[in-house]
Amino acid sequence: MKLWGSRLQKKTDSLMERFNASIGFDRRLWAADIRGSMVYAQALERAGLITTEERDELLRGLEMVQAEFADDRFQIQPTDEDIHTAVERRLGELIGQVAGKLHTGRSRNDQAATDVRLYMLDKIASLKEALVNLQRTIVEKAEAHIKVIMPGYTHLQPAQPVLFSHWLLSYFWMLERDRQRLDELEQRTSILPLGAGALAGHALGIDRQFLAQQLGFARLAENSMDAVSDRDHIIEFLAWAALLQVHLSRLAEDLITWSSAEFGFVELDDAYATGSSLMPQKKNPDSLELLRGKAGRLIGHLVALLTAVKGLPSTYNKDLQEDKEPLFDAMDTLELALPVAAGVIATLKVHPQRMAEALNDGMLATDLADYLVQRGVPFRRSHHLVGQVVRRALQRDVPLRELPLDEFREVAEKFGEDVYLVFDFRRSVEARASYGGTATQAVRQQLARTRERLG
Ligand code: ARG
Numbered sequence: 001m002k003l004w005g006s007r008l009q010k011k012t013d014s015l016m017e018r019f020n021a022s023i024g025f026d027r028r029l030w031a032a033d034i035r036g037s038m039v040y041a042q043a044l045e046r047a048g049l050i051t052t053e054e055r056d057e058l059l060r061g062l063e064m065v066q067a068e069f070a071d072d073r074f075q076i077q078p079t080d081e082d083i084h085t086a087v088e089r090r091l092g093e094l095i096g097q098v099a100g101k102l103h104t105g106r107s108r109n110d111q112a113a114t115d116v117r118l119y120m121l122d123k124i125a126s127l128k129e130a131l132v133n134l135q136r137t138i139v140e141k142a143e144a145h146i147k148v149i150m151p152g153y154t155h156l157q158p159a160q161p162v163l164f165s166h167w168l169l170s171y172f173w174m175l176e177r178d179r180q181r182l183d184e185l186e187q188r189t190s191i192l193p194l195g196a197g198a199l200a201g202h203a204l205g206i207d208r209q210f211l212a213q214q215l216g217f218a219r220l221a222e223n224s225m226d227a228v229s230d231r232d233h234i235i236e237f238l239a240w241a242a243l244l245q246v247h248l249s250r251l252a253e254d255l256i257t258w259s260s261a262e263f264g265f266v267e268l269d270d271a272y273a274t275g276s277s278l279m280p281q282k283k284n285p286d287s288l289e290l291l292r293g294k295a296g297r298l299i300g301h302l303v304a305l306l307t308a309v310k311g312l313p314s315t316y317n318k319d320l321q322e323d324k325e326p327l328f329d330a331m332d333t334l335e336l337a338l339p340v341a342a343g344v345i346a347t348l349k350v351h352p353q354r355m356a357e358a359l360n361d362g363m364l365a366t367d368l369a370d371y372l373v374q375r376g377v378p379f380r381r382s383h384h385l386v387g388q389v390v391r392r393a394l395q396r397d398v399p400l401r402e403l404p405l406d407e408f409r410e411v412a413e414k415f416g417e418d419v420y421l422v423f424d425f426r427r428s429v430e431a432r433a434s435y436g437g438t439a440t441q442a443v444r445q446q447l448a449r450t451r452e453r454l455g
Contacts, residue, residue: 003085003108022082022321025328029083030069032118036111036194037087037102038062039214040206047205050101058102061095062087083115084108105206107198109228109316114194116324118215120237123331124186128179130338131244132454135175137342139450142168146440146447149425150265150355151363156257158363161425164350165447166438167254172450174247181240189233192217196224199315228316231309234323238302241330242295248341249295252288255344259285264354269347272340287344294333301326359425361400365390367428368400368419375414385412 002012012020038059045055065087068074080086085108092099142165152162192215195201195208201224208220221227258265268285276282308322365386372382388411393403401423408415421427433439436446 002079002081003088017078017081020081020318022324023076023080023086025325026083026112026115027076027086028328029115029119030074030087031066032115032122033083033087033111034062034066034069036114036118036215039211040106040194041102042214043206043211044101044104046207046210049104049204049206050098054098054101057095057098058091061091061099064094065090082108082112084111105197105202105204106194107196107228109198110193110196110224113196113228113230114192114215116327117189117191117193117217117233120189120233120327121186121216124182124189124237127331127334127338128182130335130342131175131179131182134338134342134345135172135179135450136454137345138168138172138175139447139454141165141345141348142172142443143447145350145352146443148350148352148355149359149429150352151358151360152438158358158360160363160366161359161428162438163429163440163443164352164355166443168345169443169446169450171247171251174250175244176450176453178240178244178247181243185233185236185240187218188236190216190218191221191230191233192219193221193227193230196221196227199225199228225315229312229314229320231305231320231323234327235302235305235309238298238305238326238330241334242298242302244334245291245295245298245337248337249292251341252285252291255348256285256288256292259288263358265351265358267349267351268344269349271347272344287340291337291341291344294337298330298333301330356425361393361423362390364400364422364425364428367422367431370431371419371422372412372414377412377414382412 041050041055041058041062044050045052050058065074068090074086074090076086077089080089088099088103091102145168146163146165148164149161150164150167151158152160152167192208192212194211194215195206212218212220221230255266255268257263259268268283268287270283272285272287273283274286276284305323305326308319312319368389369379369382369386372385373379377385389400389403389408392407392411393400396403396407401420405415405417405419408419430439430441433442435442
């Protein structure tokens with residue numbers, strides 16, 4: 001009954017059977033597996049290995065199996081070790097002996113590798129859409145709140161005032177790099193292993209170029225031994241997924257902090273929050289905490305597969321079956337994480353008043369140093385002098401703008417009456433009009449560039 005049974009004399013141990021089986025997770029490859037087999041049947045006929053009637057019979061049978069999966073009627077049997085075995089077993093039941101010709105020259109090694117690549121190419125397309133949708137949401141939110149000024153932080157200490165939109169767009173660019181990486185790894189996924197056989201290629205004149213064209217692959221694997229054991233594209237995908245989730249975790253962390261009562265800069269929509277079973281007053285940012293937490297999971301998947309592949313002897317080893325669960329779980333995770341992140345951003349309530357209240361004159365100390373620089377003081381010196389001004393204000397326990405002019409002038413003669421013009425957060429923001437800076441004009445230009453990227 002097994003595809004490989006006749007060489008072995010004993011029945012497989014029942015726990016070993018469960019241990020060995022991958023059908024529990026590779027079942028989801030059914031569409032890719034059948035698609036690959038349909039094209040393979042055509043290639044067999046073109047090579048003269050089966051008759052046109054046999055090809056049509058195989059295609060008819062494969063269509064029936066396809067329909068069973070599509071309608072959720074397919075019955076997995078205990079002997080179905082993996083999806084490839086299951087499809088072939090059912091094909092035999094439906095069309096009889098001729099089903100046995102489908103596997104001519106093919107191994108499950110090149111078949112499984114092909115199926116996963118087909119599946120990935122499909123998923124990459126939909127993940128790209130979800131990623132772009134999140135980017136679009138960010139851009140729209142940034143446009144809608146272009147007037148809002150907030151404290152910018154380094155070390156989570158108040159640093160300089162920035163536009164809320166500028167902060168938000170910083171995540172657009174992280175995601176834009178993720179999108180580029182996805183485009184690149186998509187190209188390296190679009191390489192066909194089929195026709196590599198178990199490891200050495202096939203001896204039966206099957207046209208691999210035809211297989212690639214029919215299945216939509218850009219290129220052929222150049223070496224059959226590499227083809228059956230190459231998992232680089234999966235590792236790259238997991239690295240991509242981990243880094244993307246790390247970006248989402250940082251976005252989440254910012255918003256978790258700012259939605260706390262102490263900050264109150266933003267408020268999460270109820271649709272993305274949960275309550276507490278004990279404390280009636282609670283509104284918890286669980287969506288954001290999960291976006292943050294899932295990063296650990298995805299980093300784990302990357303490390304798991306890298307570790308499984310490390311030191312493997314060349315070509316196929318069963319260790320490679322361990323590629324699928326991390327891959328599928330990473331896909332499932334992102335399929336939810338990306339739209340949830342987009343939903344959180346789209347519905348986020350922004351509180352400009354709370355942000356304004358959190359601004360303090362200390363955040364204009366750099367502008368004060370710039371003031372002296374514009375009057376000819378070397379920056380190192382002006383930094384030092386403004387430090388003294390800040391200390392004097394702290395001693396008097398007043399904001400910088402309430403320090404009398406003679407105190408300023410005791411520190412540096414260059415300070416004039418107009419020094420008080422520095423104490424304007426809007427002015428500070430608008431002064432930073434450098435390319436990529438936080439001035440409204442610069443952010444508008446940035447927005448235009450995000451629009452160009454999104455096409
Ligand atoms: N289920 C296997 C996998 O996912 C298919 C390949 C089996 N090949 C083999 N030589 N046993 O890796």
